[in-house]
Amino acid sequence: MLRRHNESLILSALYHDGPMSRVELGPLTGLGPAAISQLVSGLRRSRLVREAGQVASSGGRPRVLLEIDPDFGYLAGVDLTGDSVAWGLFDLTMRPVDMLRRKLRSGFTDVGGLARELTSGLRELLNSADVREPDLLGMGIGLPKTVTAPSLAEEWSPDRLKPLTGLEIPVFVGRGVNNQALAESRFGAGRGFERVIVVEIGAGADAALVVDGHVERICEWGHTTLDFGGRPCHCGSRGCVEAYVGVRGILQRYHESCGLQPPSRGKESAKLSALLRSTANSRPAAVLVRETVGYLGAALGNLISVFTPSKVILTGWAGLLLGKRFMTDIRKVVAGHTPQHVYRHTSVELGGAGPRAAMIGAAALTVEALLGRGADPRGEAE
Ligand SMILES: [Zn+2]
Known part of the structure; x- marks a missing residue:
């Protein structure tokens, strides 16, 4: 548990402020040099972190920079508005790969029908981007505020929704405005x-x-x-x-x-x-x-x-x-x-995250899970 917590500190520092050297990770994580060295080795073996060149240091050897590996996996973000749905595909560092927008056919009371629509659009997007489903780390969904009313909130919980999508990856659900706030605070104004x-x-x-x-x-x-x-x-x-x-x-x-x-x-x-x-x-x-x-x-x-x-x-x-x-x-x-x-x-x-902020924020729900856990969100809970 403690290792996971420390990995979470290192991943969060590299994600939000990287690339940086092992020495720079010290003050940001509160960890000592030996612990950092050992944890970074593990994160490099699991391919979450990679080297990103070197910088000169005052005296001594040049320092190796570390960064999150954008190719570790892909993120899907879905923005549901009143009558349309947009799917976005991003790499782990939130660079956009591809997107798709459609009119919604199912209503919000038909959670099963809507879940199937989300999956079929996602698979179409993966196909067109030539990305394999097992390379997806998770799908985040943003809901309009009418759907997050208490009467519907339970039906739209991730536990209810995931089996209906038929997907093997983690599914996260957030309110549209919360996702926009996440996008703006992490990547925008x-x-x-x-x-x-x-x-x-x-x-x-x-x-x-x-x-x-x-x-x-x-x-x-x-x-x-x-x-x-x-x-x-x-x-x-x-x-x-x-x-x-x-x-x-x-x-x-x-x-x-x-x-x-x-x-x-x-x-x-x-x-x-x-x-x-x-x-x-x-x-x-x-x-x-x-x-x-x-x-x-x-x-x-x-x-x-x-x-x-x-x-x-x-x-x-x-x-x-x-x-x-x-x-x-x-x-x-x-x-x-x-x-x-x-x-x-x-x-x-x-807003600085642009008109796609809600989709970016939905995709970022998977990043939050990964950083919070200090590991691949698809893995078994420890
Ligand atoms: Zn009112």
Whole structure:
């Protein structure tokens, strides 16, 4: 057990901060030179770690650099949204290999049908990338927040899901926003920051907090009240954040302001893009978008006041669309709705892991398992 723990320390240091020499591993792991030497030999024999050239050292012999071997195995990350699914294949250091996107045929209540769809897409992706199934270390799945409600959470647990997929590899399941937070804190705009909030704006609104690399969902930020007695929300409450800044809420408000019928469901991404483009020559669109930026900034300000993060990262497909055009305005509103002594220590940034952040985060669930265990996640538990 102790050996595994120490291997976990070495692998984590090399994964997040490598390549580095055996000497540099000392202060990062708290292990002595003899232990490091012995553990590294074992990790090289199991092919998780490889040599990565040499660097000159002050006096003495050049030092050999060590790194995680990207070819040890592959990772699959699956991002399930309301009506589509995307599979991504990565090497162990999260370099993308190939991806595939499809419309979903099964609904979220048909867990068996959906599990079979996930497996068939994964096998198609492996085929096209010429990767063998036994070379896959695990599959991580990101679920939309509607599916992680308590009524469905048990059916979507990894233990229930794995037998339904028919796969021999470990299966991990995480909430979409948590996976985005994992991707941003490990590989994106949150890297190196101690306390980060990742805000996902899509059809709805959700947030997760990362403290010292540990991800926790902020339960129902999307359903905290932004406007007392305001718009009815699908959750049964009124005036929720989601009813103003989630894309369904934005489109509904726009249709109401123009005296139109409620918008039809679907194609929300295209509808939001069209709305944002029309602000230059449509006054109702310009007013609606200005109000939306205001609601979003005020809601982010509330999050910052409660959790005092060093960074807030705006992500999700709609968050990225809004943030790319209006980040300066969003920041101004946040500054005006957060106590100055709190705002001074934070910043609001656009996600750096890109629109595939949820897929990267899902694939990273297997990496977390490997680093936590200090060994191949497919092996028997010790
Ligand atoms: Zn609500």
